[in-house]
Amino acid sequence: MVDLELGGETPAAETDGVWLACVACSETVAPYDDVVYRCPDCGGLLEVRYAEYPTFDDFEGIGVWRYADALPLPTGVSIQEGNTPLYTVPEIEAGVDVADVRVKHEGMNPTGAFKDRGMTVGVKVAERLGVDRLACASTGNTSAALACYGARADTEVLVLLPAGKVAAGKIAQAALHGARILEVDGNFDACLDVVAELADRGEVYLLNSINPFRLEGQKTIGLEILEQSREATGEWPDRIVLPVGNAGNTAALYKCFRELVAAGAMDEAEMPALTGVQAEGAAPMVEAVREGNDEVRRWDDVETRATAIRIGNPVNAPKALPGIRATGGTAVAVSDDEITDAQRSLARDGVGVEPASAASVAGLRKLSERGEIGADEQVVCLTTGHLLKDPDAAAAAGGDTTPVPADADGVLDAL
Numbered sequence: 098m099v100d101l102e103l104g105g106e107t108p109a110a111e112t113d114g115v116w117l118a119c120v121a122c123s124e125t126v127a128p129y130d131d132v133v134y135r136c137p138d139c140g141g142l143l144e145v146r147y148a149e150y151p152t153f154d155d156f157e158g159i160g161v162w163r164y165a166d167a168l169p170l171p172t173g174v175s176i177q178e179g180n181t182p183l184y185t186v187p188e189i190e191a192g193v194d195v196a197d198v199r200v201k202h203e204g205m206n207p208t209g210a211f212k213d214r215g216m217t218v219g220v221k222v223a224e225r226l227g228v229d230r231l232a233c234a235s236t237g238n239t240s241a242a243l244a245c246y247g248a249r250a251d252t253e254v255l256v257l258l259p260a261g262k263v264a265a266g267k268i269a270q271a272a273l274h275g276a277r278i279l280e281v282d283g284n285f286d287a288c289l290d291v292v293a294e295l296a297d298r299g300e301v302y303l304l305n306s307i308n309p310f311r312l313e314g315q316k317t318i319g320l321e322i323l324e325q326s327r328e329a330t331g332e333w334p335d336r337i338v339l340p341v342g343n344a345g346n347t348a349a350l351y352k353c354f355r356e357l358v359a360a361g362a363m364d365e366a367e368m369p370a371l372t373g374v375q376a377e378g379a380a381p382m383v384e385a386v387r388e389g390n391d392e393v394r395r396w397d398d399v400e401t402r403a404t405a406i407r408i409g410n411p412v413n414a415p416k417a418l419p420g421i422r423a424t425g426g427t428a429v430a431v432s433d434d435e436i437t438d439a440q441r442s443l444a445r446d447g448v449g450v451e452p453a454s455a456a457s458v459a460g461l462r463k464l465s466e467r468g469e470i471g472a473d474e475q476v477v478c479l480t481t482g483h484l485l486k487d488p489d490a491a492a493a494a495g496g497d498t499t500p501v502p503a504d505a506d507g508v509l510d511a512l
């Protein structure tokens with residue numbers, strides 16, 4: 098059983114109307130008394146709950162903290178994250194049998210990926226808990242964001258990365274923002290196992306997406322999509338297509354919708370269909386959705402060019418799978434070549450993304466071709482990270498350079 102019901106009585110464990118609840122056994126835990134990542138009773142995932150859920154009228158300002166009333170603390174460690182653009186994409190829209198396609202480009206966050214939305218909240222909670230060393234396992238973007246926000250909060254940061262499998266731009270960010278970078282001889286899932294054990298031993302405060310506070314910040318992607326879509330088209334989208342790694346965003350978007358329903362601001366039938374996309378070489382969520390399983394089977398060997406979603410054991414699956422089902426969504430796997438094609442198409446529409454981000458558009462194309470998306474649907478694709486995150490992949494997907502002499506005639510001759 099998964100307990101994702103909101104509302105009901107406020108438990109004794111609350112502080113300022115905020116508490117943690119286990120999604121497996123419903124146990125409640127005080128939010129800021131001790132450092133806790135999983136249910137002390139059953140080991141299940143925790144989720145932040147509130148005595149009150151806001152409606153759109155309660156939001157004011159811009160960026161992630163516009164949504165402070167939906168977040169556990171009134172302010173964060175902030176470098177103006179959120180408020181990312183919702184683009185039209187004419188070339189992509191023309192190629193699919195769908196009424197309207199928009200791209201929510203999370204690559205336009207301060208460190209170039211959506212992880213900033215989680216860190217502005219998570220690093221603030223770390224301050225409140227009084228911890229002095231932050232850590233994460235990462236396929237790259239989490240480490241870049243944590244390094245940046247940790248620097249801003251003047252706190253020590255450790256990042257554990259799978260050796261040789263992190264894109265250059267991301268390591269550069271973690272290095273310059275001053276994180277201690279540890280290259281692990283193992284894949285992302287092995288890195289997470291190690292850092293989770295360090296956290297259990299009390300050595301570090303863990304800021305992977307198993308941390309329930311981080312997902313609160315990422316919820317604001319959903320709130321922005323709803324507000325921006327309504328402003329652009331008069332309607333909320335029917336579907337949100339997103340790349341899936343640890344399934345943190347999938348879980349966060351579903352929580353966003355559940356909270357709006359609890360607040361009376363959305364009908365259950367209006368929840369956009371959550372549609373997850375994975376790379377064929379790392380698709381345990383797709384397998385679980387296809388087979389109707391409540392749990393994912395860990396894939397030990399994963400491989401894809403889209404390194405940000407090279408993950409075989411998505412930790413947030415217990416929260417994300419019910420979201421995909423309850424919203425009428427689905428999950429689909431795409432090949433690396435389909436990802437690169439989508440990356441090129443996005444680039445021709447003026448939207449520069451890293452490979453994992455392009456998986457969303459590749460998934461939309463595949464589902465549209467298969468007739469699994471209605472021709473009348475209004476769809477938003479989430480692009481999670483910026484082109485410059487992975488310069489090698491961008492150069493490989495892009496055109497070649499031409500050597501020319503240093504004179505105008507020579508240049509014209511070469512054209």
Ligand SMILES: *Cc1c(COP(=O)(O)O)cnc(C)c1O
Nearest residue numbers: 238342343344345346405481482
């Ligand atoms: C972290 C990340 C993902 C995966 O997100 P989850 O919430 O873990 O599913 C996808 N794309 C990019 C670029 C990322 O950095």
Ligand SMILES: [Zn+2]
Nearest residue numbers: 119122136139
């Ligand atoms: Zn529990």
